[in-house]
Amino acid sequence: MSIDSIYGLVLAGGASTRMQRDKAALKYQGETQLDRAVEALSRYLHRVYVSVRADQTSDPTRARWPQIVDSVPGSGPIVGIRSAFAAHPNVSWFVLACDLPFFSQAFINPLIRARDAEGFATSLATAYRSAHDGLPEPLCAIWEPSAARALEDYQAAGGHCPRKFLIRHGAHLLDLPDPRALDNVNTPEEYAQAVATLDDSAPMQLKIQYYALMREQAGRSEETLQTSAATPADLYTELAARYGFTLSREQLKVAVNSEFSDWSRKLAANDAVVFIPPVAGG
C-alpha cells in the first residue's frame, strides 16, 4: 500500500461544550490546535481535510483548510468519519481529533507502518491502545473503507461512540510510545495545564559561552543551541554528557545574562549562560 491511499481527516466539528471555547481555535506555542493537527498530518499525507459542520464552513479557524462538511444526519465523530467516506469512498482515513495537544508527528508513522503491515488486511481500523485503559483510541486511528458500511449500521442501531464501535469490531492495535500522547483537553483547567507543560518542554535557543577549563573541554568558546533544558542545572547535565566535563556541578557557579544565577532558575529563550569553574584571580 502507498500512503497516497490514506487521506487525513482532522475532526473539528465538536461543540466544545465543557471548554466553553472552540477547541480547534485554542493556541499552543502560538498556533491553533487545528493548524497543528493539519500541519502534522500534512507532513506524511498528501491530502488532509478538516471535518466541519455545515454552519462552520466560513469560520476563520477552519476556512483556510480543505473541508469535508457533514453530509449524513446526526452528530459526533462518527458523522464526520462517515461523511469523509461518503466524499471519498475508496480511500482510508487517518482520523485525528483536534483536542490532542500532546500529539505530534512522531505518532503518525508508527500507525501507518502497522496499518500497512497488518491492519489494512485484518481490521476495519488500526489504532493506538490507550495507555490508561488498554482500549482503542478511535480518534487517532486509520479507518479503512470497509468500516463505512459497518459505521452506518452501527449509527442506525443508535450507536454513537467510535470507541465502542472499534471494541465491538476489533481494531488492529499497537502500543502508544508516549502514554500521555493522546490525552485530550476538555476544560479550561486542562487547557492551562497543557499550555504550561508544552511551554516547559518546548525546545528553545540558548547561547552558551565557555571559559578556561570549560572552554578547553567543550572545544569551543561559545555556541548557540536548541535545548529542552528548563534550568541551568538541567543544561549542565545535558552538556556535561555531551562534552565530558570533569567538574561536577557542585564545584561551579552559573551566570545567566551576565549575572550570577540560581541553578534552578527557569531559563527563557535566548538567555546567555556561562558556567563558572573555580576562580583564581589575583
Place this chain on the structure above:
Amino acid sequence: MNFRFTQTAIDTESARRGLQDLGSGGYASFEGWVRDHNEGREVTGLEYEAFQELAVKEGERIVAEALRRFAVKHALCIHRVGSLGLGEMAVWVGVSSAHRGEAFDACRFIIDEVKHRLPIWKKEHYRDGDSGWVNCERCAAEPQHAHAAHPHRVAATRGEPV
C-alpha cells in the same frame, strides 16, 4: 569606573594619580606578581582569562562595598588578562583615605574579594611542559574538595606570594 581589565602592563603611576585627593592623608596599594613556583611546581608563565562582562560588574560592586564599608575616599582595582611572564604584575589595588588604617583595610578587603568572587581564571605553565587551570584540575581529580575550601593567600607586601 573603579575596576577594569587591561591587556597590557598596568600603569601604576597614572592609576595612583587618579586616587590623589587633598582630603586624603594616606594611600595604600597592593600589587600581585607572577611567581616562579606554585604548590611545589616550577612555574614559567601564566595566562589569565576572564568573563569580563560579569567580572567588571562584580569588581565594581566590590570596590563600591569597600568605599562604603571603610569610608575611604577613592579606590581602584586593575587586573591583567592574557599571557604574563614571571615577575609581571597581575593585579593592582590602590586606596586613598583620610587615615592610613582604613586605606590598608579597604585594600586588603578588595584583593581578598576579587580573588574569591570574580570570574577570572589562571592557567599555569610549568617547567616540565605541563600546564593546568589553578583550582580546577585538582578539584576535578578530587571532587570531594569544594573549591571554597582551598586556601587563598594574599600578599601584603612586595615579593610575597600572590
